[in-house]
Structures are given as C-alpha cells and as structure tokens.
Amino acid sequence: MITKFFTLGVAVIVASNSLHAETIEPATLRQKVLEIVSPIPERMPGAEKDTKAQIALGKRLFFEKRLSKNESQSCNSCHAVDKGRGGVDNLPTSPGAFGKRGGRNSPTVLNAGFHLAQFWDGRADTLEAQAKGPILNPIEMAMPDPQEVLSRLKSDKRYVREFAKAFPAQTDAVTYDNLAQAIAAFERTLVTRDRFDDFLKGSDRALTAVERQGLHEFITVGCTTCHNGPLLGGNGFRKIGILEAYSNEADKGRIEVTKDEADEFVFKVPSLRNIALTAPYFHDGKHAQLADAVREMAWLQLGQKLNDEQVNSMVAFLNSLSDKGRKAPKVAAVGGAAAGMP
Ligand code: HEC
Numbered sequence: 218m219i220t221k222f223f224t225l226g227v228a229v230i231v232a233s234n235s236l237h238a239e240t241i242e243p244a245t246l247r248q249k250v251l252e253i254v255s256p257i258p259e260r261m262p263g264a265e266k267d268t269k270a271q272i273a274l275g276k277r278l279f280f281e282k283r284l285s286k287n288e289s290q291s292c293n294s295c296h297a298v299d300k301g302r303g304g305v306d307n308l309p310t311s312p313g314a315f316g317k318r319g320g321r322n323s324p325t326v327l328n329a330g331f332h333l334a335q336f337w338d339g340r341a342d343t344l345e346a347q348a349k350g351p352i353l354n355p356i357e358m359a360m361p362d363p364q365e366v367l368s369r370l371k372s373d374k375r376y377v378r379e380f381a382k383a384f385p386a387q388t389d390a391v392t393y394d395n396l397a398q399a400i401a402a403f404e405r406t407l408v409t410r411d412r413f414d415d416f417l418k419g420s421d422r423a424l425t426a427v428e429r430q431g432l433h434e435f436i437t438v439g440c441t442t443c444h445n446g447p448l449l450g451g452n453g454f455r456k457i458g459i460l461e462a463y464s465n466e467a468d469k470g471r472i473e474v475t476k477d478e479a480d481e482f483v484f485k486v487p488s489l490r491n492i493a494l495t496a497p498y499f500h501d502g503k504h505a506q507l508a509d510a511v512r513e514m515a516w517l518q519l520g521q522k523l524n525d526e527q528v529n530s531m532v533a534f535l536n537s538l539s540d541k542g543r544k545a546p547k548v549a550a551v552g553g554a555a556a557g558m559p
C-alpha cells in the first residue's frame with residue numbers, strides 16, 4: 218500500500234511539480250471522503266408529492282415581477298437560476314424593490330430544499346414557510362399584505378387557470394399557501410450535479426490531481442467537522458469566529474431567533490455545493506474571493522494559517538462542486554483582500 222502511494226505521488230509530481238509528495242490514491246481518498254460526505258440524493262425531501270402543474274406554476278411565480286410592489290423584482294432578481302447562474306445575485310447584500318438593502322448576503326436557492334432550515338439563521342423551517350417572507354418584506358418585494366398579492370394574481374386569467382390545475386381539489390385555488398407551495402415545488406427541482414459526485418460514485422478521472430489534493434487538505438485541516446453530509450453543510454448551526462472573533466459583529470445571528478445566549482454569532486453552516494458560483498462570501502458578503510474566505514475560515518474556525526498551496530488546492534477542489542452547465546460570473550471586488558486577517 219505504502220509503495221503504491223509513493224509511486225503514485227512520484228508520478229504525479231513528475232506531471233505537476235507544484236504538488237505535495239503525499240498525494241493520496243483516488244480510491245483511498247474516496248473511501249475516506251465517503252465516511253463524511255455523500256453524493257447529493259436524486260430528489261429533495263417532499264419532491265415525490267409535487268405535481269408537474271405545481272412545478273410549472275411555481276416556476277412562473279419565481280420569475281414573476283408582479284409579486285413586488287412596484288413590479289421591479291422577482292425571486293429570480295436576488296436568486297438568479299436562469300442563464301447558467303448560481304441561484305444568487307453575486308452582490309454583498311441585495312437591493313430590494315425600492316433600492317433599500319438588507320444586512321445579509323443572498324444565499325443560493327440551488328439545493329436549498331435539502332437544508333435543515335432556511336435563512337442564515339434558520340428562522341424558517343421549510344421552503345414553503347420561507348417563500349412567504351420576501352414578498353411581504355418591506356425591504357425586499359414590499360407587498361403590503363397577502364390580499365394584494367392574490368388580487369394581482371386573480372386579475373390574470375392564466376394564473377387562475379394554472380392555480381386551479383395545480384390544486385384541483387380546491388374551489389378557490391389562488392391562495393397564499395398554494396403560492397408558497399408551488400414556489401417550493403419549483404425550488405425542489407433545483408438539484409445540482411457536479412464532478413465531485415462523479416468522483417464519489419467511482420470515477421477517478423472526474424477530479425484532477427490538484428483537486429484531489431485540495432479535497433485531502435479540506436479533510437485533513439478539519440473543514441469537514443462542520444462542512445459535511447451531502448451538501449458539505451446545510452445540516453447544522455455553528456458560530457462564526459470560534460477561535461478568533463469575526464471582524465463584523467453587527468449581526469448576532471441565530472440568537473435573534475432562539476433568544477439563547479449560546480447562539481450569539483451562530484449561523485447555519487452554509488452548503489459548499491456551487492460555492493464557486495456564489496461569491497461574495499459570508500453572511501455579510503465580506504469576501505469577493507473564495508481564496509480569502511477559505512483562508513479566513515481556517516483561521517477563525519480552526520486556528521490555522523494556511524499556506525498558498527493549501528489555499529489554492531482547496532479552491533481548486535471547491536470549484537469541482539459547481540453544477541455542470543453553470544458558471545461563475547465575474548464579481549467586482551468588495552471590501553479588499555482578507556480584511557481583518559493576521
Ligand atoms: C431583494 C432580494 C431578495 C428577493 C427578491 C428574494 N430573496 Fe430570498 N433571500 C434573500 C436574502 C438576503 C436571504 C437571506 C436572508 C437571511 O438569511 O436573513 C434570502 C434567503 C432565501 C432562501 C434561504 C436559502 C438558505 O440557504 O437559507 C430561500 C430558499 C429564498 N431566499 C428564496 C426566495 C424566494 C422563493 C423568493 C421569492 C418569493 C425570494 N427568495 C426573494 C434575498 C432575496
């Protein structure tokens with residue numbers, strides 16, 4: 218085994234001299250990874266009961282600008298899923314219908330239905346509960362109440378027809394609950410497929426040697442103590458700034474939801490699937506560059522200063538988590554490089 222390792226390491230070094238000698242054999246690496254991470258399941262929980270008519274209606278609603286007071290914004294404005302985008306707006310924080318900004322970065326809607334809860338602080342339990350929020354949020358879509366949303370939809374005969382088709386058992390199907398259910402049904406189709414899962418399912422060649430090296434680092438350094446499971450996150454809540462305080466303490470995180478002091482600066486551990494598509498990073502959109510987010514995570518959460526080679530290989534690995542067919546847009550730098558770092 219050891220000899221095999223060694224030979225492989227040497228072979229790889231010949232091919233790319235920027236690599237560590239301790240390159241790990243793909244099959245051994247795969248075995249190790251599968252103890253902590255698994256491929257994304259085929260379907261999201263609950264998707265089995267979604268009908269085609271509900272999904273089609275939900276998709277139309279997701280792109281519907283009339284769901285905002287001045288008809289300027291749809292869900293897709295802040296969570297762009299079309300044109301190969303990553304389910305985000307790639308802005309540090311998002312301007313709402315009237316240009317006001319909230320305090321938090323828009324997380325991706327891709328794979329969101331796999332999360333244990335929605336929002337950075339987990340304040341909504343389900344996609345349905347989540348979907349009802351932004352339409353009525355004064356700094357997002359700013360509709361005054363559900364009635365106004367429903368009367369707009371009812372004035373469009375096509376919507377009345379589509380709601381009836383999606384919820385055939387109901388006489389008046391245009392309800393706020395049904396709107397949320399349809400949007401959630403559409404969101405449950407947003408399951409992504411990437412090269413990392415191809416690797417987990419047995420294809421050695423799905424990842425390059427540098428990406429495998431980065432994956433190995435990711436585990437060895439300890440990132441997987443929090444970023445684990447099928448989404449490499451989305452399955453728990455942890456504090457940002459475990460060993461070193463985070464530079465921006467304005468947002469106290471989950472304590473606002475639970476009123477439990479232990480939840481100060483606690484946020485949902487974000488999924489790292491599609492992370493290369495969803496810059497900028499952290500709940501306040503602090504870092505435009507993934508490398509800076511990786512470096513700061515290692516310092517804040519694990520007390521480790523990574524060298525450039527570790528950072529670069531981890532970033533290469535994280536790029537293998539992007540949905541095939543989606544790509545990262547260019548993001549303007551925000552906040553400068555690694556502000557607040559030692
Ligand atoms: C003005 C921008 C904006 C609009 C419009 C908007 N969102 Fe969001 N969305 C956000 C922000 C910002 C957050 C994070 C807020 C927080 O965590 O407190 C978020 C969070 C979410 C989440 C949680 C994802 C996760 O990982 O926790 C989902 C799902 C979501 N939005 C779906 C929707 C849907 C569906 C609509 C349309 C009904 C919508 N959003 C409209 C900005 C927006």
Ligand code: HEC
Pocket residue numbers: 435438439440441442443444454455456457459484485486487488489492495497498499500501510511514515518519531
């Ligand atoms: C102790 C738990 C923990 C550990 C260990 C950890 N993370 Fe995180 N990670 C988090 C939490 C919580 C957040 C959300 C932080 C925030 O913005 O409030 C996060 C955010 C991130 C983000 C930004 C995600 C986004 O959508 O903006 C990246 C990238 C990331 N982590 C990568 C890593 C890497 C790489 C490592 C290892 C060097 C690591 N993390 C170690 C808990 C952890």
